[in-house]
Amino acid sequence: MSSHHPASAADGLRLQSVVDAHASLPGALLPMLHAIQDEFGHVPDQAVPVIARSLNLSRAEVHGVITFYHHFRSHAPGRHVVQVCRAEACQAVGAVALEAHAKKCLGIDFHETTADGAVTLEAVYCLGNCAVGPSLRIDDDIVGRVTPARFDEIIAELRAEVTA
Template sequence: MEDLVLNPNDLKIINQHIFEHQSMPGALLPLLHAIQDDLGFVPEIAYPLISKGLSLSVAEVHGVVTFYHHFRSHKPGRHILQVCRAESCQALGSEALENHIKNKLGVEFHETTPDGAITLEPIYCLGNCACSPAVMIDEEVYGRVDSKKIDQLISDLERAS
């Protein structure tokens, strides 16, 4: 469950980004990216601050965060595992792969394992179509992933955590 208050450091980061972006035309997307780059997510509790700083409604901020698959509104796990759902990956087995991963981790997309180690997310093209199906783990792309390969990658993540 999300905290009802922001910790002072996160609040400082968010306010600094708002200050840096508020006079910029079309500032919302760059602001949300900056916040997520620093915090790993855009806390829902910050929507009123963002809306006030950019003269937008809270609904507009919420709408943009929830429209784009890239943005998270809750703190992610220590590792982010993204499964490509683009056409090439689907044609070469990503749906079976994602089902295997969900069963192995015991989570659905946009959820984090109970130990906080791995957040599972869909992604809609990794640009690795020649090596489908593909996944990305913490900014590193892996191609030609099957159940055996993903089991090894997950095992490596669990050992590293």
């Protein structure tokens, strides 16, 4: 998965290929947006007119769907995406405090990326790890029983990967 904007001709071809592969599906917009984000790490601004043309929608309609669903990012994420579970089971065992700690520790809010580009922080509603909350998803890995101290260790590990 590439995390840059599709600015090159090759990226434009990749984008068009993803759009074409999904254009004939019933309700094609959401599957198309998921596929684009899977391919590029986000739904770049350059994709909006391509999608709109393909599905005979206005750019505003496409943009509206992208911004309505918090899952879709319009900018490349940090090197790591950290999601804090906000479902009730996790909240009952400390997720509210963990969320506040995460925002303070990283100096960002949900849907933002740290200045060093290391971490994008997002909220998620249930990771299916309810018995061992509070839980995080770090990229594709789910971690349970995350305390503020464990959060600090995880972030230190993620940042160390860059300098190693």
